[in-house]
Amino acid sequence: MFKVLTYDNISIAGLERLPRDRYEVASEIQHPDAILLRSHNLHGVPIPESVKAVGRAGAGVNNIPVAEYSKRGVPVFNAPGANANAVKELVIAGMLLAARNICAAWDFARQLEGDDEVIHHQVEKHKKQFAGFELAGKTLGVLGLGAIGVKVANAAVALGMHVIGYDPLLTVESAWQLSSSVARAASIDDLIAKVDLLTLHVPLNDQTRHLVNAARIGIMKKGAVLLNFSRAGIVDDASVCNALNTGHLTAYVTDFPSRVMLKHPRAIVLPHIGASTAEAEENCAVFVADRIRDFLENGNIRHSVNFPDVVMPRTEGIRLGIANENVPNMVGQISSALADANLNILDLLNKSRGELAYTLIDLNSEVPPETLERIRAIKGVLSARVI
Numbered sequence: 001m002f003k004v005l006t007y008d009n010i011s012i013a014g015l016e017r018l019p020r021d022r023y024e025v026a027s028e029i030q031h032p033d034a035i036l037l038r039s040h041n042l043h044g045v046p047i048p049e050s051v052k053a054v055g056r057a058g059a060g061v062n063n064i065p066v067a068e069y070s071k072r073g074v075p076v077f078n079a080p081g082a083n084a085n086a087v088k089e090l091v092i093a094g095m096l097l098a099a100r101n102i103c104a105a106w107d108f109a110r111q112l113e114g115d116d117e118v119i120h121h122q123v124e125k126h127k128k129q130f131a132g133f134e135l136a137g138k139t140l141g142v143l144g145l146g147a148i149g150v151k152v153a154n155a156a157v158a159l160g161m162h163v164i165g166y167d168p169l170l171t172v173e174s175a176w177q178l179s180s181s182v183a184r185a186a187s188i189d190d191l192i193a194k195v196d197l198l199t200l201h202v203p204l205n206d207q208t209r210h211l212v213n214a215a216r217i218g219i220m221k222k223g224a225v226l227l228n229f230s231r232a233g234i235v236d237d238a239s240v241c242n243a244l245n246t247g248h249l250t251a252y253v254t255d256f257p258s259r260v261m262l263k264h265p266r267a268i269v270l271p272h273i274g275a276s277t278a279e280a281e282e283n284c285a286v287f288v289a290d291r292i293r294d295f296l297e298n299g300n301i302r303h304s305v306n307f308p309d310v311v312m313p314r315t316e317g318i319r320l321g322i323a324n325e326n327v328p329n330m331v332g333q334i335s336s337a338l339a340d341a342n343l344n345i346l347d348l349l350n351k352s353r354g355e356l357a358y359t360l361i362d363l364n365s366e367v368p369p370e371t372l373e374r375i376r377a378i379k380g381v382l383s384a385r386v387i
């Protein structure tokens with residue numbers, strides 16, 4: 001039996017991918033083989049010795065200390081693109097909410113009192129304060145053209161907007177999907193200076209923390225709208241608050257409320273619901289549960305954020321999965337240990353990614369415990385397991 005510890009609300013459809021005869025899945029469980037979570041913060045949480053894999057049913061992994069898991073030879077999986085459509089739809093909604101002052105107008109309408117004639121009179125008298133602008137013809141800047149950014153850019157083109165994008169690490173996959181109408185900015189500052197609305201779709205990391213700060217807001221057009229459906233830390237909320245107060249920014253639409261933004265009349269704050277649709281929750285949970293299962297049962301790695309893709313068809317033999325540092329002579333030392341135990345290699349696959357490597361070896365017979373211990377003791381081996 002494999003044990004899977006869950007945090008957050010993981011879609012049942014995903015949990016059902018882990019059959020009950022082979023998996024014990026619970027939100028409280030001792031010695032888990034894997035952790036399955038969404039936005040729960042794992043920073044500062046001790047990693048149980050038993051954990052072999054972590055699955056993030058979503059895109060962002062900034063809530064997971066990936067480097068610490070890497071040092072332990074534990075792959076972290078996510079579900080790239082599985083919730084992108086949900087976020088795209090909310091971003092489009094966010095642009096419309098801001099452009100048409102929908103939140104303030106709704107608040108106004110809900111507090112009207114009196115009979116229908118009085119209400120009608122009040123409506124016609126006050127509606128001018130909620131006059132907005134149309135998206136068609138405006139210029140949208142998309143920072144980060146990954147799964148979400150590409151979908152937002154293409155949808156905005158379909159709405160008649162001019163779209164400019166910036167992503168120095170644009171993948172071939174994203175480039176293929178991106179509308180040819182999307183213009184390319186030369187730099188972040190070039191992008192920011194040109195647009196009426198700016199939407200952020202980059203991960204939170206050391207390069208993107210406070211990427212939108214006072215200096216960058218200063219080069220934005222007066223009256224621009226900022227949308228942040230990426231992460232709180234990418235935007236310096238205090239600077240945005242100042243810019244909203246002076247009118248330099250017209251509106252800030254964010255999925256990440258903070259104290260200064262909660263009650264701000266020009267801020268539209270949502271409770272991190274970008275991926276909260278039944279479809280996205282199911283897509284993410286199914287995607288990542290399948291990856292966790294293939295790893296636990298076959299040692300295969302697909303769509304990990306820290307390890308290379310390593311997928312080898314199963315032979316009849318005994319399988320060994322080894323995570324190691326990407327340094328010379330690892331495979332040599334491992335195969336010597338196997339040869340000394342008189343084990344014959346049926347199949348072997350070794351791949352590296354950055355500082356990490358992963359090896360799958362199919363063997364003709366059982367691995368003696370002392371051989372497994374000898375492999376684990378090799379300097380640079382991070383984890384080794386018979387599968």
Ligand SMILES: NC(=O)C1=CN([C@@H]2O[C@H](COP(=O)(O)OP(=O)(O)OC[C@H]3O[C@@H](n4cnc5c(N)ncnc54)[C@H](O)[C@@H]3O)[C@@H](O)[C@H]2O)C=CC1
Nearest residue numbers: 059060144145146147148167169201202203229230274275
């Ligand atoms: N509000 C919500 O509920 C959700 C929020 N997110 C957030 O959105 C982020 C993006 O998600 P996806 O598009 O699925 O990820 P992705 O990995 O497909 O795309 C991210 C893109 O950002 C680019 N990028 C990285 N650093 C950059 C930089 N400094 N400047 C410009 N581009 C840069 C990458 O090259 C990549 O193309 C996630 O990391 C997460 O933080 C994701 C899903 C739901």
Ligand SMILES: O=C(O)C(=O)COP(=O)(O)O
Nearest residue numbers: 038039058059060275276
């Ligand atoms: O996938 C992401 O990065 C998200 O932000 C979605 O978070 P959630 O799974 O809804 O807690």
